[in-house]
Amino acid sequence: MTFLGPLSRNAEWYVTLKDDESKLKLINEVIKVNGKLGHFLPAGVSEYRARVHWLPRWIDNNSLWETLQSYKEIDVKQITSDKSTINLNPSINLKHTYIGPRSVIITTDKIDNIPHIIKIKDPIFGEEREALVTVPHRPPLCLRCKGTEHVR
Structure with missing residues (x-):
């Protein structure tokens, strides 16, 4: 990961990764933050x-x-x-x-x-x-x- 920062909405974050393999791994993952489920979407989607x-x-x-x-x-x-x-x-x-x-x-x-x-x-x-x-x-x-x- 090269960058992590919040976007304008409080539930969205911007993540920059070094390679496509890491991107594909993250997109297929479901995470839990403060008891709420979340997932990753490609930029622009x-x-x-x-x-x-x-x-x-x-x-x-x-x-x-x-x-x-x-x-x-x-x-x-x-x-x-x-x-x-x-x-x-x-x-x-x-x-x-x-x-x-x-x-x-x-x-x-x-x-x-x-x-x-x-x-x-x-x-x-x-x-x-x-x-x-x-x-x-x-x-x-x-x-x-x-x-x-x-x-x-």
């Missing part, structure tokens, strides 16, 4: 927490992962589902499962690389479905004209 809406529950996270990875400019780090189950009638074991928007952690150099709408193959009906991808601090997509400077 940011991490975004996106939400994927309109997906039916039978489309699994692996299918979503493959669809998002097909976009060359982004790298998917993690996908989680917001899932809750309600026991409607315990005597006959009748349950209702709700799966909300999927939470996705994406790394990319520009927020514009993350698509607003993705097409994903439905394994049951065999057709393509559209899913809306929202990212905090990014202008939302107008669903009428597909522009981003306004909301219908």
